[in-house]
Amino acid sequence: MLFVARRLGFACLQLVGLALLVFFTIRAMPADPVARLVGMNASREAYLSSQHALGLDRPVWVQLVAWVSDVAHGDFGRSWVSGAPVMQEIGRTLPVTIELITISFVLAFLVSVPLGMLCALRPGGTADKATFVYSLFAGSQPEFWWGLLFIYIFFAVLGWAPAPLGRLDPMLRPPPVVTGFITVDTLLAGDWVAFRNGVHHLMLPVATKVFVLSGPIIKMVRQNMVRALGSDYVLYARASGLMPRQVAMVALKNALAPALTLLGALYGYVLGAAVLIETVFSLGGIGQYAVRSVLAFDYPAIEAVVLVIAAISLFVYLVLDLVHAWLDPRLSQ
């Protein structure tokens, strides 16, 4: 329990530190959001009034205090680009990304773990070598380019996939928003057609992500499994006459437990890098929102996006790390 509390506390501290850091960093940059909004030829009065409207004429400390107190009340301010509350925009875009990432992760896991384990059973064999080269290759690919390639092949040439214009066919009516996840919401609304359409649209982005994710996951599973299968304790379990099923369970638990922490780290990284896939497929997730905000120097949106993504990454990382510690008693000492 103490262990959990300590990790949780540390994560909170990290978030606070992050918030402060991002706040000061963007203000320390030479970019001028006011100039961007009012344009190059604006008059001095227009510039000053704009600056005042954005709250940037106050001393930095005042801005900080105001922002911190707002955030403490759950208010991330209004976007300087759209004027809408940032919280609302994030609420709209975040689920898109989470849905994409989570489905991709689950599928990548389902594909990579058996493959990694199979390779570990015959290390050095042809299948193992081939899979190794594949995983090395897949893990070093520019996913946005592969997204485009998939679109070219499966949409432009073969016509199997829909046009990369978002999550649903523009002709269809989107379901009422409950969770924000297209798969869940369409099912909740009982709209089969929309559900299938949504899945159809997710096909290519998920395939691209699974392709790239499978590289490191296969490598990691294989490595852990080889280590477990070649370990002294597996050898000894066999020497004690344990049944193959029992030996396999021991090996599996020992192989997958260390993978959890790494998966948590990977999830966090991928969450931030979802930008690229979202842009290629026009999905409207938080990654695209981040791009728009950064290019427009939209301070409140930027701060909120960084914090939200970091919070989710830290949370996922923490949960998986805790599960790992629960499985492996050596970690909580």
Next chain:
Amino acid sequence: MPAETPILRVRGLTVAFGGERAVAGFDLDIAPGEIVGLTGDSGAGKSTLGLALLGLVRPPGRILGGTVELEGIDVLALDEARRRRIRGAKIGLIVQNPRASLSPLHPVGQQIADAYRTHEGGTRAGAAARAVDMLRVLGLNDPERRVHAYPHEVSGGMAQRVLIAMALGCGPRLLVADEPTSGLDVTIQAQFLDDMWQSARRVGSAVLLMTQDLSIIANYCDRVVVMQDGRRVEDAPTPRFFAAPAAAYGRTLLSLRREAPPAGGDGPVLLSVRGLRKVFPLRRGRKVVHAVDGVSFDIHRGETLGLVGESGSGKTTVGRCLLRLVEPDGGEVTFDGIDVRRAAPAGLRRLRRQLQVVFQDPFDSLDPRWTVADIIAEAIEDRPDPDVLARLLRDVGLDREVARLPPRALGLGDQQRVNIARAIAVRPALIVLDEPTSALTPLARVGIIRLLRDLQVRLRVSYLFISHDLSTVAHLSHRVAVMYLGQIVELGTRAQIFDQPLHPYSKALLAAHLVADPSRRRVDQPQAEALAGESPSPIDLPPGCFLAGRCPQAEDSCRAARQEVAVLADGRALRCDRVAAALA
């Protein structure tokens, strides 16, 4: 031995790794209830053989051929399902590194119980209870509680008992024990081997005991088999083997017995240590560990002082304090008239060249990116003459070609010779040798012992020889100091300590020490001086004698008063008020 059907009959067993044969046409017979010792240098194939008897092999090895008949049934000819049923039930295995052989994620009790249930069926609770009983029989205190521990939480000795519980629990006909005591302290080793021997005798199992330690074989085995390059090169009853070993391996290892122990060592006092103290604070809380607690001794020119003790005795810390690799917290250290503790950095650097060190792990002590020439040159300030280097290498028994090699190209024994060469390069007056042979194979150990003796005579150098291995200490030391939990409990000449120990701990240590002489077997002697239980934790030391909780002759006065060192009539120092009073 009556001619019964052998329990085990191996013919032509061959195991290969790629193109190389680890076991090449091996033959062996073991009679029921017999204890056979299998020995040979590392790499001879012993562990591979042990696994192959169960029909197992470490990947990527393969069993190429041969028969392994266990009570008439060829294990290798069976299908895997039937072989699995034999493992653990008819043949038990214990291996060298017990903690690594247990799954780190499961409690030890569960692992034992799973093994039982696989062979005997039954409920989970029943198997768990059996596991607890077995551990109690094996000498473990409080097994009900300790059964829930995880492998990384238990000591080496307990982990090894867990393996025995798994291996012997179903009453196998043959127990294969592969270096079961490596890494264990002397007293634990003796207890463990006794327990294993008795359990095997009681269950009626035959034992194949694989070890490089000939003293274990002398004390516990009926027969000796020597393995070399995968083949059997000698097979003799124990008394005959030790009287006249045929194969080269045995001859080399036993060659030191006939040689006289070192003489001399009576020059003027070179190093004087008085009341040395070192305390390590713990990371959490205010507790401290008294690693070194009032240690005093002298070393004369040309003498070797052996410092013996088990793990946690503080002997390594003493060595590091002398060199000021760790700063002592109290006491005086005088070297050649100079106060070592108060020396300024420049003086200390000069002083250090008189005081050298050789560590336990030969490879760790060599910078892997340097060549042997660089390593030795580091000791000699300027660019050394290649002839000077060659001479140094020759002094330690190495060819001059070795100079251009990196450390990883050498075996551990040769690496240690390089360490020694670096130490003697500056012609020091004293060398602190911290377990210099513990990491080496027995064969390499013989070479290093000879080398050290030779160098001492030629260079008139003194040694502080720190070790837990009493045989090695006996071969090299003029005087011996015994340490327990940070204190010297007895200090005397080699003859005094080895032939007539006075302190209860020294007695127990020497009783547990196995001698490579089958006519003086431990199992044949009465177990008089055994110490009960385990050492107290170094964090919570009792107020009186540290041994009082375990000493069979402890009295109330021992528990109350802190024991001080008394100098006896024959010149030795003894920290036991009771015995000193009795002798006065």
Next chain:
Amino acid sequence: MSEMLEALHPPPAQVARPMPPALFLLGCGIVALSLVMMVVGPWIVPFDPGRPGPDIGMAPPSLGALPALAWAVLRGLPHAPVHWFGTDETGLDVFSRVVAASRTDVAIAVGANAVSLAFGSLLGLAAGTARPFLAGLLMRVSDLLQAFPVFITGMILVTMAGRSELTIVLALALLYTPIYIRLTRAEVLAQRHRGFVDAARALGRTELWIALRHILPNALTPALIQASVTIGLAILMTAGLSFVGAGVRPPTPEWGLMIADGSNLMVQGEWWPSLFPGVAISFTVFGYACFSNGLERYCAR
């Protein structure tokens, strides 16, 4: 991506990898090629990467025509300059731009790593040898930096510091420095208690001498292996940033930028302006991955 994982948690070297030496040689070859291209690329191309020509949106030569053309070039026969990769819709030769872009991408990646390696190693050495309080502080700051979402932070830094090659180098260097700090510190801590360090002290060597002659060289090896991985990562990042418009400014030739420019065309069937830059990235980063894997296996021996 896998490189990022390894950056966070380097695996132990003992685990067997079925790395055929052929793959390592391939990696070496690609790395060498990329570095050569970085230096001489823009000078050896057939067309000026910045000057549009008359042929707009011309496809690359068909597979049937290729052998004859290749033969003509190799024999040195006079021939019209060939658009090996076709031209984009502004008339720029794709092949020349792909080769010229290698300078941009590889130089940024190498530069960023050189800076972060230098800083990270020194800070790691400091963290490994300084007093616990200072070391702890340094590590907390480093951890904090690592908690940032990498890509988005990269976007922020580059866009708001002005999008130039220099800012990209500095931004990436900042993002990668914590990796090197962590790596070097772990190595230094491990090396400090090695036997040869104590033996050197026993010989009377000063702490500074030991740090420079023993600790640092041994601690740098893993960092150099890491660098070969992170260079590939940096190329992916640079391309990604430029793709979304938060990286290099046009008209500088850059692989990600070229892919972005050609992305609309791809959907319409004109595949060559986006394909070849992507092939270049794919090939190059794969090469670095093979190289670093082989290097790691070699050093673990």
